[in-house]
Amino acid sequence: MVNIATFAWERSHRSAEVTCECGADMTSDLGVFACGGYRNGADEPAGRRELTQTTVARVRSSLSVDPNVVRDRIRSRLETTPGRLNGYLIVLTILGVLAGLSAVVGAAQRNDSIDSVVNRSGPLAVQAQRLYRALSDADATAASAFLSSAAEPPDLRQRYQLDIADASAALAAAASAGTSGTSGTAADPIARISAKLPVYTGLVETARTQNRLNLPVGAAYLREASALMRDELLPAASQLYQSETAQLDDDLSAGSSFPWLTVPLILVLLGGLVLAQRYLTRRTQRLLSRGMAVATVATVVMLLWVAVSWLDVSNQLGDSRDQGSAQVNLIAQARIAALQARADEALTLVARGSGDAFEKDFTDRMATISGAAGLVGQARNQAQSADVAKDLDKALGSIAGWGSQHKQVRTLDDGGQYPEAVTLALGDTAKTFNAIDTSLGDAIAKADGAFRDHASSADAAMSGATVGWSLLTIVSIAGLVLGLRQRIAEYR
Amino acid sequence: MRTRTALVASALAVALIGLAGCSSGGSPASAPLGDAPRPAGVQDPAKIPPPASGAASASCGDATASLRPPASLPAPGNMPAGTTMAKILARGRLIVGTDQNTYLFGFRNPETGAIEGFDVDIANEVAKAIFGTADGHVQLVAITSAQRIPYLTEGKVDIVAHTMTINCERWQQINFSTEYYHAGQTVLVPKSSKANGIGDLGGKKVCAAAGSTSIVNIANAPSKPIPVSVPDWTDCLVMLQQGQVEAISTDDTILAGMAAQDPTVKLVTSTAFTNEPYGLGIAPKDDQFTRFVNGVLANIRSNGRWAAIYQRWLGGTGTPPAAHYRD
Numbered sequence: 001m002v003n004i005a006t007f008a009w010e011r012s013h014r015s016a017e018v019t020c021e022c023g024a025d026m027t028s029d030l031g032v033f034a035c036g037g038y039r040n041g042a043d044e045p046a047g048r049r050e051l052t053q054t055t056v057a058r059v060r061s062s063l064s065v066d067p068n069v070v071r072d073r074i075r076s077r078l079e080t081t082p083g084r085l086n087g088y089l090i091v092l093t094i095l096g097v098l099a100g101l102s103a104v105v106g107a108a109q110r111n112d113s114i115d116s117v118v119n120r121s122g123p124l125a126v127q128a129q130r131l132y133r134a135l136s137d138a139d140a141t142a143a144s145a146f147l148s149s150a151a152e153p154p155d156l157r158q159r160y161q162l163d164i165a166d167a168s169a170a171l172a173a174a175a176s177a178g179t180s181g182t183s184g185t186a187a188d189p190i191a192r193i194s195a196k197l198p199v200y201t202g203l204v205e206t207a208r209t210q211n212r213l214n215l216p217v218g219a220a221y222l223r224e225a226s227a228l229m230r231d232e233l234l235p236a237a238s239q240l241y242q243s244e245t246a247q248l249d250d251d252l253s254a255g256s257s258f259p260w261l262t263v264p265l266i267l268v269l270l271g272g273l274v275l276a277q278r279y280l281t282r283r284t285q286r287l288l289s290r291g292m293a294v295a296t297v298a299t300v301v302m303l304l305w306v307a308v309s310w311l312d313v314s315n316q317l318g319d320s321r322d323q324g325s326a327q328v329n330l331i332a333q334a335r336i337a338a339l340q341a342r343a344d345e346a347l348t349l350v351a352r353g354s355g356d357a358f359e360k361d362f363t364d365r366m367a368t369i370s371g372a373a374g375l376v377g378q379a380r381n382q383a384q385s386a387d388v389a390k391d392l393d394k395a396l397g398s399i400a401g402w403g404s405q406h407k408q409v410r411t412l413d414d415g416g417q418y419p420e421a422v423t424l425a426l427g428d429t430a431k432t433f434n435a436i437d438t439s440l441g442d443a444i445a446k447a448d449g450a451f452r453d454h455a456s457s458a459d460a461a462m463s464g465a466t467v468g469w470s471l472l473t474i475v476s477i478a479g480l481v482l483g484l485r486q487r488i489a490e491y492r
Numbered sequence: 493m494r495t496r497t498a499l500v501a502s503a504l505a506v507a508l509i510g511l512a513g514c515s516s517g518g519s520p521a522s523a524p525l526g527d528a529p530r531p532a533g534v535q536d537p538a539k540i541p542p543p544a545s546g547a548a549s550a551s552c553g554d555a556t557a558s559l560r561p562p563a564s565l566p567a568p569g570n571m572p573a574g575t576t577m578a579k580i581l582a583r584g585r586l587i588v589g590t591d592q593n594t595y596l597f598g599f600r601n602p603e604t605g606a607i608e609g610f611d612v613d614i615a616n617e618v619a620k621a622i623f624g625t626a627d628g629h630v631q632l633v634a635i636t637s638a639q640r641i642p643y644l645t646e647g648k649v650d651i652v653a654h655t656m657t658i659n660c661e662r663w664q665q666i667n668f669s670t671e672y673y674h675a676g677q678t679v680l681v682p683k684s685s686k687a688n689g690i691g692d693l694g695g696k697k698v699c700a701a702a703g704s705t706s707i708v709n710i711a712n713a714p715s716k717p718i719p720v721s722v723p724d725w726t727d728c729l730v731m732l733q734q735g736q737v738e739a740i741s742t743d744d745t746i747l748a749g750m751a752a753q754d755p756t757v758k759l760v761t762s763t764a765f766t767n768e769p770y771g772l773g774i775a776p777k778d779d780q781f782t783r784f785v786n787g788v789l790a791n792i793r794s795n796g797r798w799a800a801i802y803q804r805w806l807g808g809t810g811t812p813p814a815a816h817y818r819d
Contacts, residue, residue: 149605195525203529215753216599217733219592220531220726227532352592352600352607353633416585416631422605 081283082491088276089484093477095272096295099265100473103306106262107465110313113255114462117317118455120177121248125325126448127173128244129332131193132237134167136339139229142204143346144430146222147422152208164201171197174240189236189243196236200228219350226347234340245329252321255458256314259306266303273299273480280487291483298476302469309461316458323384324451328444330382331392334368334375335440338399341365342433345406349413349422359410366406370399379443385450391443398436405429528734531727535702538721540711552660556769557818558670559779561787568624576781577622580650585631586619588612589649589773592634593724595749596805597655600634607632610745610805611653614672614772614789617797618651621788636723638703641665644775651785652773655746657705667778668771669785670815672798675743676764677709680750682732682757687739689762693717696738699728706742709766717741729753743768745806769813790815 077083116122141160145152175190203225210218273296280289344362348355369375376399380392405428413421530536571577580586590611591598598609616626623629635643640656643649644666655675658668679698681687690698694715700706702721710719720737722728728740729750740747747759772789774782792798793812802810 147605149603191525196529199529210753211602214602216593216595216602217726217729217750217753218602219600220724220730223724223727224529224531224730228529231532351634353631354635354639416587418631419605 082488084279085276085484085488085491088272088279089481089488092269092272092276092295092480092484095265095269096299096473096477096480099262099269099299099302100469100477102262102265103259103302103469103473104466106259107462107469110255111459111462111466113251114313114317114455114459116251117248117255117320118452118459121244121251122325122451122455124174124177125241125244125248126328127170127177128237128241129328129444131167131170131174132234132241132336133332133339134163134170135193135229135233135237136336136343138163138167138200139226139234140339140343140346142222143226143343143350144426146207146211146219147346147349148426152211160204164197167197174244189240192236193233193240196228196232200225200233203228226343241332245325248325249321252317252325256310256317258314259310262306263303266299266306269476270296270299270303276480276484284487284490289483289487291479291481291486293479293483295476295479295483298472298479302472302476305465305468305472309465312461313458316454316461320451320454320458322382324447324454327379327382327388327447328451330375330379331440331444331447334379334395335437335444337365337369337375338433338436338440341369345409345425345429349409349418349425352418353413362406366399366403370396370403376440385446388443388446388450391439391446395436395439395443398432398439402429402432402436405432528736530736531722531724531730533702533723534720534727534731535722536697536718536720538700538702538707538711538719540708540719541703552663554816554818555658555660555663555668556671556771556813557816558668558771558786559782560817560819561783561790565621565784565787565791568621571622575784576650576775576778577784581622585629586615586622586651587631587633587649588615588619589633589635589640589643589652589654590615591637591654591725592632593726594655594746595726595753597745597749598653599749607634610673610801611655613801613804614792615651615653617792618772618785618788621784621791636703637701637725638723640703640773644773647775650775650781654773655743655770656773657743657768658771659705662773666776667774667782669774669782670789670817671769671771671813672789673745673770674813675745675768675770677706677742677766677768678744678747678762678764679760680732680740680747680757681738681760685738688760690717690741690765691715693739693741697736699731699737699740700742701725701728704742705766705768710741713765725750732757748806786815786817 078087138160141156141163145156145160148156171190171193175194203221207218207221207225210216210221212218273292277289277292277296280292281287341362344358344365348358348362351358367374371377372381376392376395380389380396383389383392405424409421409425409429412418412424566572566577569581571581590607591609592600592607594609594611596609598607598611600607612632616630619626619630633643633649635649635652635654637654640652640654641662644652655673656662656668657675658671662668679687679690679693687693687696690710690713692715693713694717696717697720698710698717699720699722700710702723707719707721710717717739720731722731725742725746728737728742731737732740733754740750744759744764751757751759772785774785789798792801793815798812799810802808802812
């Protein structure tokens with residue numbers, strides 16, 4: 001502050017005894033620049049040029065000035081009107097630059113976060129969810145296919161192939177985006193899935209071949225495949241899904257954060273402009289400086305623009321979360337839990353009476369999705385779109401139906417009617433389950449659409465901000481510099 | 493713009509992390525990404541449970557000696573009140589604990605989805621004696637070797653037909669019928685293997701099912717092989733085919749079923765190194781039911797049913813092992 005004040009004082013003081021007051025603490029670049037600044041002054045008296053030229057040398061030599069003396073001199077200089085005006089000029093210019101920088105950098109960061117939501121973390125969360133779902137579906141389908149005797153039904157075979165194709169495509173998309181640092185180690189879920197997915201499909205194909213040869217070892221290969229899926233692939237897919245979802249949440253929060261630096265800076269700048277004008281009005285008996293007025297208007301416009309764009313962006317991102325990604329997350333979790341419960345149902349039958357662990361797992365997973373407090377119920381309560389709500393109501397109805405059908409399957413199996421239990425599980429129960437899967441899939445597609453719409457709106461709300469705020473900053477600074485210098489010049 | 497900068501920065505960071513990984517030296521302890529998949533529940537090396545209650549008390553003379561059947565069995569559909577048979581008759585089905593993974597003895601036929609085999613047919617004979625016909629009166633529950641005794645003591649099944657070796661230690665926990673098949677433990681190896689018996693497998697991994705007598709025999713073999721246990725017998729075949737074990741060692745019957753599924757494996761030519769008499773497992777202290785089952789077994793030994801079942805599953809002509817009684 002001493003540097004700035006001294007500089008301000010230098011620029012205004014005209015008396016002969018003035019030597020450059022760049023004192024002991026003026027050896028910085030700013031000090032040198034400040035003292036050297038005379039050279040280009042258009043209104044500089046000719047007689048002072050020599051003095052100015054010696055300034056730099058003096059600054060460098062006079063390192064032993066008493067700071068108290070300097071402070072007193074600054075105080076006395078600031079009491080003069082031009083001194084005060086120069087002070088305002090410096091402080092307001094710096095504030096203007098800082099506020100402008102903060103606004104523009106903030107806008108760039110916000111754009112970056114929104115861009116990430118729209119183009120990176122948003123789509124990646126969808127890919128991770130697609131991967132997780134496809135793997136869970138493959139597990140459930142392989143287990144169901146095993147239950148049916150003889151050659152597996154073509155529709156189950158096709159479904160399994162679609163799952164693997166879908167999982168591979170989603171995996172490739174996630175890997176090429178280089179998410180979560182593809183380190184190639186076991187800690188990296190993408191590397192883990194990439195390494196184990198071909199092994200899984202190999203085991204399933206071996207099981208299928210052995211089954212066709214009518215050899216029981218096929219069942220053992222299928223069990224090994226299922227264990228690989230449940231112990232390694234699904235946990236890795238879940239980990240990837242959670243980290244991508246967390247990344248999306250981070251981007252959404254970053255995109256809608258309040259501009260805590262920019263707004264106070266603009267407010268302080270505005271306050272400074274008002275103070276400077278009040279001072280000017282009092283001292284110069286003139287109502288308005290045109291430059292200062294322009295600067296004030298530009299600053300007010302900028303404040304409004306920053307505030308409105310923040311309100312808009314945070315609203316849109318909030319909606320894209322509440323009606324979009326948060327809904328997608330809940331429903332996707334429910335859909336995957338349903339798939340895993342379906343696999344449990346089939347594996348309980350495959351285990352032929354010793355599948356208590358699978359049955360318990362089924363009960364646990366069903367508890368997480370059914371009822372008003374379950375995942376689907378929660379999503380239904382938070383749904384703002386009537387279409388999504390309709391899909392979720394349909395899913396809730398089917399889940400209740402599945403629950404009672406499953407009880408029937410268990411009663412038949414426990415009562416010794418194994419073939420009847422298998423027929424029911426592969427027939428009506430499969431239809432009910434597919435209805436649940438379809439309804440939840442529809443709801444996810446709609447919620448994802450809402451997510452993308454709102455995220456694009458947030459993107460649009462920031463359009464032109466960087467350029468506009470830069471221009472406003474320049475206008476504001478130019479206005480205040482011209483306005484103040486005009487008045488300062490009147491004192492010469 | 494900023495995204496590109498961020499990308500470059502993260503690429504740099506990744507490169508740096510990669511370098512750091514190299515400089516820290518050495519690959520991870522066991523490259524987990526390249527690990528072969530394993531059957532669920534595998535134990536390598538296997539934990540061998542200690543004998544149930546001391547080796548001394550496990551001696552009971554002739555373990556195959558069971559309870560003598562009555563002079564004549566009650567007529568099917570007309571069981572004496574208060575007996576287990578009457579309970580089964582009232583329920584309408586005999587609940588049998590069996591295997592769906594042992595080819596030829598108890599296995600799931602992939603074509604029909606039905607569980608069948610030598611053991612299942614023996615259990616069907618018991619159902620026939622109670623109901624007059626086995627059709628629709630047998631509920632098969634697929635269990636692992638380790639589940640056989642708990643399922644009996646907890647009353648989840650009426651009878652266990654699951655290549656189960658009769659021995660004194662198990663007699664302390666459950667009842668056994670008379671011996672219905674005589675097996676002996678031997679070894680299955682890939683055809684390329686030079687091993688010709690358990691004695692050649694010292695320090696090598698040898699697979700058997702958890703809770704079987706075979707896994708204990710492997711652990712106790714003087715050549716000191718490394719026992720690897722799995723839940724079901726076919727899991728052993730999977731591990732052998734994947735090169736994760738050097739050999740499988742269990743009863744010749746089970747191994748023959750595996751050899752029938754894979755032309756690249758063979759049974760060693762050395763003779764069996766243990767005796768494995770198979771009996772039907774029955775709930776502990778249910779002497780009345782045990783005598784009834786022994787009566788059924790005595791009938792099928794003499795009336796040719798046993799030979800027909802042998803012919804159906806194992807081919808050729810077999811002779812049933814003689815029944816021994818303790819009273």
